[in-house]
Structures are given as structure tokens and as C-alpha cells.
Amino acid sequence: MHPTLVGAALSGALALAVPMTALGFSDRMHQPKSVVPPAETIDIPAGTLDYALPGEFLDSGRPAMAPSKRMAVPAFSIMKQQVSLADYDRCVAAGACAAPDAQEVSADVPVTGVSWLDAEAYARWFSGATGASWRLPTDREIAAAAAERFAGDSFSAGADDPSNPAIRWIRQYQQEAAAKRPADPRPKPRGHYGPNSKGLEDFAGNVWEWTSTCYERVTLGAGGGHAGTTRNCGVRVIEGRHRAYMSNFVREGKSGGCAVGTPPDNLGFRLVKEKISFIAVINQRLQDLLGLARRNDT
Amino acid sequence: MFTRRQALLGAAAAGVLGATLPRMASAAQVAEADIAGLPREKVALVAPPFVHAHEQVASGGPKVVEFTMHVLEKPVVIDGDGTVMQGMTFNGSIPGPMMVVHQDDYLELTLVNPATNSMPHNIDFHASTGGLGGGALTLINPGEQVKLRFRATRAGVFVYHCAPGGPMIPWHVVSGMSGTVMVLPRDGLKDENGRPLRYDRIYYIGENDFYVPRDKDGNFKKYETPGDSYADTVEVMRGLIPTHVVFNGAKDALTGDNAMKAKVGETVLIVHSQANRDTRPHIIGGHGDYVWEQGKFANPPAKDLETWFVRGGSAGAALYTFRQPGIYAYVNHNLIEAVELGATAHFVVEGGWNDNLMKQVVAPGPIATY
Numbered sequence: 001m002h003p004t005l006v007g008a009a010l011s012g013a014l015a016l017a018v019p020m021t022a023l024g025f026s027d028r029m030h031q032p033k034s035v036v037p038p039a040e041t042i043d044i045p046a047g048t049l050d051y052a053l054p055g056e057f058l059d060s061g062r063p064a065m066a067p068s069k070r071m072a073v074p075a076f077s078i079m080k081q082q083v084s085l086a087d088y089d090r091c092v093a094a095g096a097c098a099a100p101d102a103q104e105v106s107a108d109v110p111v112t113g114v115s116w117l118d119a120e121a122y123a124r125w126f127s128g129a130t131g132a133s134w135r136l137p138t139d140r141e142i143a144a145a146a147a148e149r150f151a152g153d154s155f156s157a158g159a160d161d162p163s164n165p166a167i168r169w170i171r172q173y174q175q176e177a178a179a180k181r182p183a184d185p186r187p188k189p190r191g192h193y194g195p196n197s198k199g200l201e202d203f204a205g206n207v208w209e210w211t212s213t214c215y216e217r218v219t220l221g222a223g224g225g226h227a228g229t230t231r232n233c234g235v236r237v238i239e240g241r242h243r244a245y246m247s248n249f250v251r252e253g254k255s256g257g258c259a260v261g262t263p264p265d266n267l268g269f270r271l272v273k274e275k276i277s278f279i280a281v282i283n284q285r286l287q288d289l290l291g292l293a294r295r296n297d298t
Numbered sequence: 299m300f301t302r303r304q305a306l307l308g309a310a311a312a313g314v315l316g317a318t319l320p321r322m323a324s325a326a327q328v329a330e331a332d333i334a335g336l337p338r339e340k341v342a343l344v345a346p347p348f349v350h351a352h353e354q355v356a357s358g359g360p361k362v363v364e365f366t367m368h369v370l371e372k373p374v375v376i377d378g379d380g381t382v383m384q385g386m387t388f389n390g391s392i393p394g395p396m397m398v399v400h401q402d403d404y405l406e407l408t409l410v411n412p413a414t415n416s417m418p419h420n421i422d423f424h425a426s427t428g429g430l431g432g433g434a435l436t437l438i439n440p441g442e443q444v445k446l447r448f449r450a451t452r453a454g455v456f457v458y459h460c461a462p463g464g465p466m467i468p469w470h471v472v473s474g475m476s477g478t479v480m481v482l483p484r485d486g487l488k489d490e491n492g493r494p495l496r497y498d499r500i501y502y503i504g505e506n507d508f509y510v511p512r513d514k515d516g517n518f519k520k521y522e523t524p525g526d527s528y529a530d531t532v533e534v535m536r537g538l539i540p541t542h543v544v545f546n547g548a549k550d551a552l553t554g555d556n557a558m559k560a561k562v563g564e565t566v567l568i569v570h571s572q573a574n575r576d577t578r579p580h581i582i583g584g585h586g587d588y589v590w591e592q593g594k595f596a597n598p599p600a601k602d603l604e605t606w607f608v609r610g611g612s613a614g615a616a617l618y619t620f621r622q623p624g625i626y627a628y629v630n631h632n633l634i635e636a637v638e639l640g641a642t643a644h645f646v647v648e649g650g651w652n653d654n655l656m657k658q659v660v661a662p663g664p665i666a667t668y
């Protein structure tokens with residue numbers, strides 16, 4: 001552990017009141033730092049982005065195109081590669097992560113079969129193990145890092161014919177079918193899909209990535225403003241070859257039954273490294289626990 | 299090993315049947331002369347979910363309808379994860395193709411077992427009478443062929459399947475060897491008052507339960523030959539819990555680009571077979587307007603069904619006129635089997651939306667406060 005850092009961050013009373021495990025630092029995390037290899041990151045400079053907002057949009061009660069907005073994205077650092085199965089297994093071995101629903105292989109493959117909750121647990125453990133602050137990227141950050149490989153809502157569009165909701169439904173179904181999964185969804189060794197123009201590797205391969213962004217249903221008002229929003233943080237945005245929304249405990253994309261459409265092949269993730277200090281993370285965690293912070297970062 | 303055993307079983311069955319034949323000789327010979335004078339029609343089969351072109355109402359008298367099927371043993375991919383099963387097929391498809399005749403026609407099948415196969419196969423037609431459904435007269439080794447004729451005395455949809463004896467029977471069936479014969483009444487389908495019912499399209503959905511063994515890590519195992527897979531597969535079969543329940547031979551075989559198509563106002567006859575296990579077809583967002591749940595057309599169809607029951611070892615038929623456009627999921631309404639094991643198909647139905655049947659009165663939004 002890091003007694004000096006922790007001690008510096010906590011006032012005495014709080015330190016007694018908050019169990020260490022609640023901070024994401026299990027007492028089983030005794031291995032020396034050297035067993036947790038550092039994650040290679042790439043720096044994405046601050047910029048602006050024309051970006052189709054995630055979520056579902058309604059205009060006059062009808063499904064509408066996701067509005068595209070020019071948005072500022074502050075600079076950030078993101079893992080060059082997806083978190084690997086070997087990386088994730090170290091968290092499992094430390095008792096801080098649940099075993100993934102992934103097939104054990106010897107190759108250096110990304111971890112798959114992990115839920116948003118698993119990814120969050122990994123971020124907490126990895127932050128503690130490395131002494132840095134790691135978190136899931138927001139959807140906007142993924143869009144900035146994925147650059148030319150970002151698909152976003154390629155299947156979302158407005159109702160072609162307001163009087164016939166089935167037209168949009170069928171078109172969406174057919175577009176998704178046309179973009180359907182390749183014959184082999186088995187995770188490939190990291191690097192298989194290569195880097196994009198920013199150096200981000202394997203984005204939009206056969207592993208979709210969790211983001212911290214909550215699902216929202218937005219009623220558009222006059223002039224494209226948001227007249228009303230329902231946010232559901234039990235469902236998070238996933239990005240990859242196309243955008244998807246998944247319950248935070250789901251580990252595998254599935255279609256069938258009533259859910260028509262093409263699901264993600266696999267669910268995995270990569271993390272963003274915060275510029276802020278370790279102490280700030282501790283404070284943030286404390287605030288979360290005390291309910292002082294907004295629960296959801298979008 | 300089981301090759302020799304099956305050859306013996308086949309010989310024994312043929313011997314028993316041969317002994318009873320002389321007593322029926324005179325009647326059989328009279329019939330033979332009559333049959334020789336009937337018109338003959340050769341029909342090329344098509345792979346499901348499609349069905350070869352056919353008359354709904356017979357334009358002439360009884361005839362002999364000729365079909366040919368080749369048995370093909372081949373590895374088949376049965377889900378999106380690339381799971382491979384050592385499949386056994388009638389004519390290369392799972393299920394085997396549907397054969398359509400009219401009541402009192404003679405169905406004449408040439409069954410070919412190519413030398414490239416490793417096992418004896420045969421065919422048991424539930425539509426036929428005697429001879430173990432033809433199974434006793436059709437057991438052929440690789441490199442052989444056989445021709446069987448039977449009279450279609452009863453109208454309905456009937457399963458056919460391979461039944462090469464003993465433990466081979468369920469194994470060949472759950473490896474893919476089943477299909478359906480449809481025997482239409484000569485004057486076509488009718489409602490409960492005898493009024494004609496017609497269809498614009500027909501789809502044949504064969505449902506299969508597969509039992510693929512797993513390795514010690516829980517991954518599906520892949521085998522080089524059907525024989526290699528036998529012992530492990532039987533062990534899974536005896537647990538009675540399938541690893542896959544699919545339509546048309548594979549998970550998602552009838553979704554996406556391969557979804558079935560129809561238009562608003564069109565009437566579709568959906569024939570659903572399951573040679574081994576019970577199932578409960580349901581159209582999500584639709585109904586069965588007229589359903590022959592047991593699949594036999596001499597019985598009046600049930601009306602307005604939400605879900606119907608197809609017994610293992612039978613086929614059922616449902617007639618439905620689509621009234622609203624959109625995507626319809628056609629499922630086995632054990633939804634675990636539909637979603638987790640694969641028993642889901644889709645219909646893509648184009649046409650005009652009918653607000654009178656359904657309308658979203660208020661779109662989803664925040665809960666109203668008063």
C-alpha cells in the first residue's frame with residue numbers, strides 16, 4: 001500500500017469510517033509494483049469534434065437523427081491498446097476483479113466477456129496498483145481518440161416517413177445486417193487490427209469498448225435544443241464498429257427474441273489516464289462515497 | 299464398428315418384411331399396373347426455408363411425383379462463434395428439403411448415399427404407411443442408392459428422418475437428418491367451414507436441437523469425423539439439454555440478410571417441424587390466423603392462436619396474413635431457447651402502417667407531474 005499518500009489524503013475520522021476496500025484498494029494488493037506492467041498511452045491533444053451525440057432522440061414524438069454537435073474535448077491520455085486478458089487476470093488474482101467470461105488463451109488478446117461493472121472494478125484496482133488515476137473514457141473521448149475509425153450512430157436516423165414507423169425500423173435492420181459480424185468473432189492478438197491515425201490500436205475490431213457515458217433519451221425542442229432528458233446510468237454507451245447500448249452488468253452482446261439487430265461481437269475496454277494526482281483520486285472516491293459528487297460522468 | 303452393426307440391423311429388418319410380402323402380392327400387383335399408367339412428374343428440390351413450386355389445388359388426378367435426395371455427411375457451422383458440428387444432411391441442408399405432393403399422389407424418392415460418406419443411412423416418412431415408414435426398405439451403405447415409393451393417403455405436414463437403427467436413430471436425427479413432406483388436400487386447404495384458404499408464400503422452418511460436447515474449459519469441441527464425435531455427443535444427448543436450438547440448421551440462419559420476407563396483406567403458410575423435441579412457435583407481434591397445430595389438414599384449423607405447440611416428431615402449419623409492416627421475430631416461445639440457444643427467425647414485412655391497429659400515442663419521455 002501507499003501509507004503516506006493515503007494518510008495525506010484522509011482526515012483521521014474519514015479514514016476510520018471508510019473501509020479500504022470501498023476505496024478500491026483491497027488488502028490483498030500486496031504484490032510489488034513490478035508485477036503490474038505500465039500501460040502504454042497515447043496523448044490526444046485538446047481539440048474540437050463534430051460528433052453525433054449518443055442516446056435516442058425524439059422530435060415531436062418521433063425518432064430523430066442524433067444531432068451532431070461541435071464539441072470541445074480537453075486533452076487526455078488513453079491506453080494505446082485494449083486492456084489485455086493477462087492484465088485483467090492480474091486484477092482477478094488480486095481478488096479485485098471477477099473472472100471474465102473469456103476463453104483462456106496463451107496469446108496476448110484483449111480481455112472480453114467483461115461488463116461495465118467489471119471494467120470499473122479494474123480501473124479502481126489498476127489505479128491503486130499503479131499509483132495513477134485511471135477511468136473509463138467518455139463516449140466523446142473515444143470519438144476523439146478513434147478519429148477516422150469512429151462510427152458512432154451509423155444506423156440511427158430519423159423516421160423516413162412519419163406515418164410509418166416500420167420504414168425506419170426495417171432500414172435500420174437491413175443496414176445492421178449488412179454490417180454484420182465477420183465469420184470469426186474470436187478475439188485476435190492485440191495489434192491485429194493495427195493503429196489508427198492517432199496511434200490508437202485495434203479500435204473497431206471485434207471487441208467493442210465500454211464508455212462511462214450513460215444512456216439518455218432526449219426530447220428535442222424547437223431549434224434542436226434539449227426539451228427533456230431521461231438519463232439511465234444502468235445502461236452505458238459502447239463504441240466499436242457501431243454504437244450500442246448495454247446494461248452495465250451484461251458481459252456479452254446478444255440478439256434474439258424481441259431484440260432484432262446485430263450485437264457487438266465482444267465486450268472489452270481501455271482506460272483513460274487522468275492528469276490529476278493520486279491524492280485527488282482518493283478525495284474523489286471519498287466524495288463519491290459520501291454522495292457529494294454527481295454519480296455519473298458523461 | 300457401428301457400420302457393420304447397422305448393416306446387420308438393416309438386413310434383419312428387410313428379412314422380416316420380405317417374409318410378409320407374398321400374402322399381399324395380388325393386391326400389390328393390381329395396384330402396380332394402375333400406378334404404371336399414372337402421369338409422372340419430376341420435381342427439383344430447393345433448400346429450406348424455401349419450398350419448390352407447387353399447385354395449391356391439384357389440376358389433375360393422382361400422379362407419381364419423383365424426387366431425388368443425396369445424403370451428405372459434412373461439418374456444419376451452427377452458430378456465430380464458429381462452433382462446428384459433424385452434420386448429417388438430406389441433400390446438404392438442415393433441415394432436409396420439403397417435398398410437396400397432393401393426397402393420393404405417389405411420392406417416389408431416389409435416395410443416394412455417396413461413397414464419400416462413412417455411414418449407412420435411410421429414411422422414415424411419417425406420411426407413409428408400413429415398413430417402418432420406409433426405413434426398413436431404404437437402408438443403404440455409402441456407394442449405394444435406393445428407390446422408394448409410397449402413397450400419400452393422408453393430408454398434412456409430416457416429418458421424415460433418418461432411422462438407421464438403435465442408437466444411430468437419435469444421433470442421426472440430432473445431427474441434422476430430418477425434413478418434412480407436405481401432402482395437400484387435392485382441393486387445397488380449407489377453413490373450419492370448408493371454405494378455401496390460400497397462401498401467397500410458404501416458408502418451411504425446421505427446428506433442430508443440437509448436442510455439442512465441450513472440453514474441460516467449457517469450449518465446444520471439434521471433431522475430425524462423425525465417428526470421432528459419437529461417444530461424447532451421446533453423453534450430452536442423454537442429458538436431454540441441447541447446447542443449441544436453432545432454425546434452419548444454425549443460429550441466425552433466418553435473420554439479417556436471410557430473414558424471411560413478406561408484404562402487408564400477404565398470406566404466408568409457415569410450416570414448422572421438429573423431429574425430436576417439443577416446441578412452441580410464436581410470431582412476436584402477430585398470430586396464427588389458422589393453425590393446424592398437429593399439422594393434419596383433415597382437422598379444422600384452430601383460429602387466432604398466440605402460440606402453438608408442435609410435438610417432437612411432428613410438423614405443424616400456420617397460416618397468417620401480415621397486417622402491419624416491420625420486423626417480426628418468429629420464435630420458439632421458450633424464450634431461453636429463443637434467445638440463449640438460438641431458436642429465433644425474423645420476418646421483414648414491408649407495407650403501409652395502420653394506426654388503427656397500433657399507434658404510439660405519446661412517445662417515451664419523463665414521467666408527467668401533476
Ligand SMILES: [Cu+2]
Pocket residue numbers: 386418419420460461462470475
Ligand atoms: Cu442417417
